[in-house]
Amino acid sequence: MAKTQTITLKKTGSSWSSYDEALADIHSAISDTPQSTDDYVGNTLPHVPTTSATLDVGTQTVTEIRVWTDAEYTTYKDGITSIETDVTDALTTAGWEITDTVI
Secondary structure, X not given: OOEEEEEEEEEOOOOOOXXXXXXXXXXXXXXXXXXXXXXXXXXXXXXXXXXXEEEEOOOOEEEEXXXXXXXXXXXXXXXXXXXXXXXHHHHHHXXXXXXXXXX
């Protein structure tokens, strides 16, 4: 069965004008977290199966929708387990609001 993951990201004080600008800021913020995330940014993010990625300029909200097979999602989660909490905590501390739902 497929899994649909929806991630929303907002940052206090952001003024992005395009999705690409927001994505660059997101990648930069992740890169600024501990060294263990370098592999995640460089190797995992480019291979994530993003079905839809948008920026609502008015609300400054990035929404990414990813559709995974069960096996793909398990591999993805296994690959980020050791850094997921650290990255989320660092981004939250830096003013990011992140919501990640999977159905």
